[in-house]
Amino acid sequence: MSEMVFNDPWWLIILKVLAIFVMLVLLTLFTIWWERRVVGRMQNRIGPNRVGPFGLLQSLMDGLKLALKEEIIPKTAHRAVYWIAPVISATMAFLAFAVIPFGPMVSIFGVETPLQLTDFPVSVLYVLAIASIGIYGIVLAGWSSGSTYPLLGGLRSSAQMISYELAMSMSFVAVFLYAGSMSTSAIVAAQEPIWYAVILLPSFLIYVTAMVGETNRAPFDLPEAEGELVGGFHTEYSSLKFALFFLAEYINMVTVSALATTLFLGGWRAPWPISLWESANTGWWPLLWWLVKVQLFIFVFIWLRGTLPRLRYDQFMRFGWKVLIPASLVWIVVVAAARVIRNEYSASTQELLLVGAGALVVIVVGSWVVQIRSDRKEQREIERAKAEMRKPFDPYEGGYPVPPLPGQEFTYSSRRSAAGAVVAGTVTSEASQGDDASEESTDA
Amino acid sequence: MTETEPSTAEAIVFWVCAIFSVAGALGLILSRRAVHSALWVAFTMINLAVLYLANAAPFLGMVQIIVYTGAVMMLFLFVLMVVGVDSSDSLVETLRGQRVVGILLAVGFGILLIVGVGGALSGMPAVGLDAANAEYGGNVEGIARLLFSEYLLAFEVVAALLISAALGALVLAHRERWAPKRTQREISEERIREGIHPTPLPAPGVYARHNAVDTPGLLPDGSVAEISVPGPLRARGDLRPVDTAALAETIALSEGENVLGPQDHPVADDPGTSPGEPK
Numbered sequence: 015m016s017e018m019v020f021n022d023p024w025w026l027i028i029l030k031v032l033a034i035f036v037m038l039v040l041l042t043l044f045t046i047w048w049e050r051r052v053v054g055r056m057q058n059r060i061g062p063n064r065v066g067p068f069g070l071l072q073s074l075m076d077g078l079k080l081a082l083k084e085e086i087i088p089k090t091a092h093r094a095v096y097w098i099a100p101v102i103s104a105t106m107a108f109l110a111f112a113v114i115p116f117g118p119m120v121s122i123f124g125v126e127t128p129l130q131l132t133d134f135p136v137s138v139l140y141v142l143a144i145a146s147i148g149i150y151g152i153v154l155a156g157w158s159s160g161s162t163y164p165l166l167g168g169l170r171s172s173a174q175m176i177s178y179e180l181a182m183s184m185s186f187v188a189v190f191l192y193a194g195s196m197s198t199s200a201i202v203a204a205q206e207p208i209w210y211a212v213i214l215l216p217s218f219l220i221y222v223t224a225m226v227g228e229t230n231r232a233p234f235d236l237p238e239a240e241g242e243l244v245g246g247f248h249t250e251y252s253s254l255k256f257a258l259f260f261l262a263e264y265i266n267m268v269t270v271s272a273l274a275t276t277l278f279l280g281g282w283r284a285p286w287p288i289s290l291w292e293s294a295n296t297g298w299w300p301l302l303w304w305l306v307k308v309q310l311f312i313f314v315f316i317w318l319r320g321t322l323p324r325l326r327y328d329q330f331m332r333f334g335w336k337v338l339i340p341a342s343l344v345w346i347v348v349v350a351a352a353r354v355i356r357n358e359y360s361a362s363t364q365e366l367l368l369v370g371a372g373a374l375v376v377i378v379v380g381s382w383v384v385q386i387r388s389d390r391k392e393q394r395e396i397e398r399a400k401a402e403m404r405k406p407f408d409p410y411e412g413g414y415p416v417p418p419l420p421g422q423e424f425t426y427s428s429r430r431s432a433a434g435a436v437v438a439g440t441v442t443s444e445a446s447q448g449d450d451a452s453e454e455s456t457d458a
Numbered sequence: 459m460t461e462t463e464p465s466t467a468e469a470i471v472f473w474v475c476a477i478f479s480v481a482g483a484l485g486l487i488l489s490r491r492a493v494h495s496a497l498w499v500a501f502t503m504i505n506l507a508v509l510y511l512a513n514a515a516p517f518l519g520m521v522q523i524i525v526y527t528g529a530v531m532m533l534f535l536f537v538l539m540v541v542g543v544d545s546s547d548s549l550v551e552t553l554r555g556q557r558v559v560g561i562l563l564a565v566g567f568g569i570l571l572i573v574g575v576g577g578a579l580s581g582m583p584a585v586g587l588d589a590a591n592a593e594y595g596g597n598v599e600g601i602a603r604l605l606f607s608e609y610l611l612a613f614e615v616v617a618a619l620l621i622s623a624a625l626g627a628l629v630l631a632h633r634e635r636w637a638p639k640r641t642q643r644e645i646s647e648e649r650i651r652e653g654i655h656p657t658p659l660p661a662p663g664v665y666a667r668h669n670a671v672d673t674p675g676l677l678p679d680g681s682v683a684e685i686s687v688p689g690p691l692r693a694r695g696d697l698r699p700v701d702t703a704a705l706a707e708t709i710a711l712s713e714g715e716n717v718l719g720p721q722d723h724p725v726a727d728d729p730g731t732s733p734g735e736p737k
Binding site for chain 1: 497500517520523527528533535536539540596597638689693
């Protein structure tokens with residue numbers, strides 16, 4: 015256990031916990047305001063500007079209003095689970111922040127301590143673990159509401175999280191390989207020469223995509239797609255419980271942004287022109303760089319929301335499983351191979367790039383040949399299928415009501431013919447048989 | 459290596475998590491709802507993970523949560539939710555005497571486990587994982603070393619097994635397509651080319667008494683829009699007739715006549731005409 019915590023006195027630990035809590039709540043309030051203002055500008059509106067300077071207190075007021083609202087619990091809800099779901103969501107959102115480094119060693123009331131609550135050898139995995147428990151909040155909210163739309167939202171959420179968590183954790187692997195550690199502070203330290211966003215660009219892009227999926231944000235906000243599912247998993251939640259979900263969503267946004275900053279953008283390290291200044295990476299300044307980087311990611315979140323339409327569910331799943339995961343698998347193999355060649359044969363970067371270019375040419379030519387062959391095969395398949403489809407459609411084939419096969423045409427014969435449908439009560443008893451139905455339609 | 463006594467903090471963690479995980483296991487057996495059982499399992503798993511953490515095995519603890527709580531139990535929950543919200547298991551025994559045999563077996567297994575593990579451990583000094591962790595410079599490195607040297611074969615065999623299982627599931631769930639799937643682009647191009655209905659089809663009707671998909675909507679001139687009902691229903695003739703009296707009334711109203719007298723018109727909706735009813 016001793017390797018898990020810094021040697022902080024107890025009061026400092028409590029102080030840090032409190033500071034993180036307050037910071038997250040304030041960041042949430044700020045992010046909501048920021049989002050509404052930015053989206054407003056993107057849509058040629060102004061956004062909230064009435065409460066406080068620039069409308070800054072708007073989200074505080076909204077929060078108060080939400081807390082004072084009447085709480086409605088559906089009769090069909092499973093009480094205990096319904097109650098615990100928002101609690102899980104919000105608690106886990108706060109917990110994940112324990113291992114995020116905000117800055118280097120500073121002095122707080124005379125004690126030298128890093129700006130980080132705790133760190134241990136597998137702290138990035140800890141964030142993943144906490145996130146995966148957090149999903150339970152959403153899934154259980156959907157299940158326990160005892161209502162259809164939340165259930166669909168919960169189902170979507172669980173499938174979405176499993177799919178995108180895979181891609182997300184695979185994007186970490188390359189970082190672990192390069193940093194040689196899974197501890198957040200070690201990863202930040204390893205990025206002193208160059209940010210991993212530069213040398214591990216594919217990992218970075220995969221992570222940024224997966225993090226939008228993980229936080230249920232547009233264009234991947236299928237669990238709460240308001241056009242299809244009313245409010246998704248939180249449809250039946252009101253008052254403070256709804257506020258907890260809201261809080262959790264925004265804290266999760268901050269968390270994944272902070273993790274992206276830590277893993278790919280050098281954490282609290284100053285960006286290039288500022289890093290020329292000698293004391294840029296000492297004292298309390300890094301907290302500012304960190305905050306700016308996190309806000310940058312949050313701006314991207316907002317930008318995406320203001321720009322992109324929501325994906326259809328099947329498109330979303332296909333993208334996750336057939337694009338993101340294979341891409342990250344290939345990329346991990348490339349990174350690992352490069353590392354091994356570097357370590358074992360002490361090859362130079364130039365040689366590595368040459369070998370890589372050769373491999374790329376082989377792969378491109380090979381896949382081109384395969385593509386041509388599979389195109390031909392597909393053409394033959396289409397011909398075969400077209401021949402199959404020329405059979406006429408019988409809605410009562412084999413005595414059962416059946417849908418048409420793909421490509422077959424509906425024959426609009428009906429038990430109650432088109433005219434009969436308008437005149438109520440013209441159904442004849444023998445009309446329910448398929449053969450008679452077609453006769454009747456010819457009569458009409 | 460000298461014997462190390464657990465610290466107070468470790469003892470507290472052990473007793474809290476031990477009680478919680480046993481409670482979770484009992485909850486799993488005693489819950490009537492499948493979803494509640496799944497939740498209790500997740501709870502037990504998290505407590506076990508905390509115990510691993512407290513025993514200087516942070517990697518195992520985290521992987522336990524990510525893999526088991528986050529992925530395996532989530533899949534279980536997913537399936538339970540797909541199967542049905544209210545499918546609480548029937549408590550009727552399908553195998554006679556299953557419960558008695560089950561309890562006997564469980565007790566026997568428990569005794570074997572306690573005697574076996576207890577016998578093996580009695581008189582053994584507890585040394586903890588510190589030495590093992592320190593050997594290769596950390597917990598993660600130590601596990602990696604063992605996995606990829608001593609247990610490489612077992613590791614690869616398990617990997618092959620899991621991949622075959624996944625492939626098996628893919629084969630079982632595979633569906634032979636009748637025709638190549640049409641893309642959204644192809645569908646929309648075809649729709650424009652046919653020129654019959656380039657826009658989405660009209661929605662089914664919403665009336666005071668019916669709003670199911672088998673109820674056709676009305677066009678602005680009051681005529682019945684049969685295409686507003688899904689094709690298979692139309693093909694089967696399962697169209698719910700539109701109330702003609704109400705229709706005439708609508709038309710009359712739109713022409714400015716006052717048809718609503720003191721008495722309501724008789725409702726011309728014969729219950730026998732409801733679709734889907736065997737006749």
